[in-house]
Amino acid sequence: MKENYDVVIVGSGAAGLYGALQFSDKQSVLVISKRNAELSNSSLAQGGIAAVLDKENDDPKLHIEDTLIAGKYKNNPKAIEVLVNEGPSDVLRLRELGVEFDSDPSGKMLMTLEAGHSRHRIVHHKDFTGKAVTDTLIEIVKSKSNIDFVEDTLVFSVDKAQNGFYIGMLNSDHSITTVSCSYCILATGGIGRVYKYTTNSAIATGDGITFARNLGAKLMHLDRIQFHPTAFAAEKDRERFLISEAVRGEGAVLLNCYGERFAQNYDERGELAPRDVVSEAIIRESMRTNSENFYLDITHKSPDFVRERFPMIYDKCLEEGVDITKQRIPVFPCQHYLMGGIDVDLNAKTSVDRLYAAGECSHTGVHGANRLASNSLLEALVFSRRAAQNIMADIAQGNQGVVTGSEPVYNMGTVPLPKGIRTEIRSTLQDVYFVLKKPEKFEETYKRFTEILTDLESTDYQLTSDYIEAKSLATVAQEIMLEVTRKHQEDY
Numbered sequence: 001m002k003e004n005y006d007v008v009i010v011g012s013g014a015a016g017l018y019g020a021l022q023f024s025d026k027q028s029v030l031v032i033s034k035r036n037a038e039l040s041n042s043s044l045a046q047g048g049i050a051a052v053l054d055k056e057n058d059d060p061k062l063h064i065e066d067t068l069i070a071g072k073y074k075n076n077p078k079a080i081e082v083l084v085n086e087g088p089s090d091v092l093r094l095r096e097l098g099v100e101f102d103s104d105p106s107g108k109m110l111m112t113l114e115a116g117h118s119r120h121r122i123v124h125h126k127d128f129t130g131k132a133v134t135d136t137l138i139e140i141v142k143s144k145s146n147i148d149f150v151e152d153t154l155v156f157s158v159d160k161a162q163n164g165f166y167i168g169m170l171n172s173d174h175s176i177t178t179v180s181c182s183y184c185i186l187a188t189g190g191i192g193r194v195y196k197y198t199t200n201s202a203i204a205t206g207d208g209i210t211f212a213r214n215l216g217a218k219l220m221h222l223d224r225i226q227f228h229p230t231a232f233a234a235e236k237d238r239e240r241f242l243i244s245e246a247v248r249g250e251g252a253v254l255l256n257c258y259g260e261r262f263a264q265n266y267d268e269r270g271e272l273a274p275r276d277v278v279s280e281a282i283i284r285e286s287m288r289t290n291s292e293n294f295y296l297d298i299t300h301k302s303p304d305f306v307r308e309r310f311p312m313i314y315d316k317c318l319e320e321g322v323d324i325t326k327q328r329i330p331v332f333p334c335q336h337y338l339m340g341g342i343d344v345d346l347n348a349k350t351s352v353d354r355l356y357a358a359g360e361c362s363h364t365g366v367h368g369a370n371r372l373a374s375n376s377l378l379e380a381l382v383f384s385r386r387a388a389q390n391i392m393a394d395i396a397q398g399n400q401g402v403v404t405g406s407e408p409v410y411n412m413g414t415v416p417l418p419k420g421i422r423t424e425i426r427s428t429l430q431d432v433y434f435v436l437k438k439p440e441k442f443e444e445t446y447k448r449f450t451e452i453l454t455d456l457e458s459t460d461y462q463l464t465s466d467y468i469e470a471k472s473l474a475t476v477a478q479e480i481m482l483e484v485t486r487k488h489q490e491d492y
């Protein structure tokens, strides 16, 4: 590791990796991953990436319209235009880089349908598209001479300097390293771990959002949280395995505890309605039937097709004792995605000079109130590329300058973090702000999260990964409830 970089990218998911690859060999780049490089929400992505690549059967206008409908027209139309118009060439670029999207014998990429899409436009690699993408990108990033890549290194602080930032990192041996950089891209992913049940990986604690907030960057719509209707319902697991939308896209039906289809009773699009609609249908049906037992059934399809199309889901369910070619899959909604985040412009720039954000931690406005399936990997690609291009243009204009200012001194702390803080945060949010919200508890919840955060910030706790992530979770939880309370007061 050097002492100074042109660019530091916090995160090695699709946004961090793809962004890093855009820089020319002249720029020194540091990519930081808090765990092993493979652990990210990107590598969990199953369904695929939405892109209008088949112009005979699809049209960018339809992709834009589908995105707007799913987002309840609360999206930023300019950001969607960028996404939809530029996204296809980023997907083709991924293919050039070596990602093997499923294709027919002539080499034409196969496109599947997912909920909310009016056309077959999701390119995929079986049912582990994200892993296919990140494995390819990790290998290339690691081979680049201008990029340093560190794993098991937790960024705990991003401080402003003259012409850049100081980045504080906690290494796996508990030592601390500080580097400076002219530009910083936050690509730290989602916030799922602020909930009791989530599809998100263990890294999703909202660290980047916390750094941005502490630097005074504008955050937007942190209350816009997506719940996925069909996560594998295993009570013992907090991280719930996703049963991709593509399973419904390929014809799986949703059944209640009596084995009856019911989604059409809540929305005429039935199982293929957008996620928030299907999630709400399940919760309302749960109240009607007084049962939390719900199932996805794809047993009417040929076992060979199911095993070939969904090998990972097939194997995972089998591990849990469910052969999906013969048995129904138990499912229930859980937290899945954050539509809001660090507010950025069309070049992924935040409101803080030289600070960029891309991927799930950012708010481009693409998703509006609800993300359309398979639009998020696309967003991570398009806007991380734009961030890198914008930084390179800034450097080309001679604006880089030299990073100066006194290096921050970090306090290692003395008090061990008490147990139970993270548990309290996630149980509370799961109770108060799940699919059907509990407005009567909003204010007291906000007060409690503020108390927790104040304690975390004012006590001399030891600087450990547990403490750093607890502080991120408390910050995100407080910001969610602040936004929710504010909007609730405006509504009533």
Ligand SMILES: Cc1cc2nc3c(=O)[nH]c(=O)nc-3n(C[C@H](O)[C@H](O)[C@H](O)COP(=O)(O)OP(=O)(O)OC[C@H]3O[C@@H](n4cnc5c(N)ncnc54)[C@H](O)[C@@H]3O)c2cc1C
Residues within 6 Å of the ligand: 010, 011, 012, 013, 014, 015, 016, 032, 033, 034, 035, 037, 039, 040, 041, 042, 043, 044, 045, 046, 047, 048, 049, 050, 129, 130, 153, 154, 155, 156, 187, 188, 189, 190, 199, 200, 201, 203, 207, 208, 242, 336, 337, 358, 359, 360, 361, 373, 374, 375, 376, 377, 378, 380
């Ligand atoms: C189960 C599942 C299935 C999904 N399926 C799809 C799909 O089919 N199609 C689709 O478009 N989207 C899908 N999504 C959503 C999509 O995967 C994510 O939104 C997207 O991949 C986010 O990419 P990212 O690069 O922003 O973040 P991530 O991929 O989550 O990467 C975040 C990175 O930041 C690092 N990091 C975080 N904090 C720190 C810190 N403090 N210090 C150092 N490093 C840090 C992490 O180590 C990680 O490397 C799915 C999500 C899940 C959970």
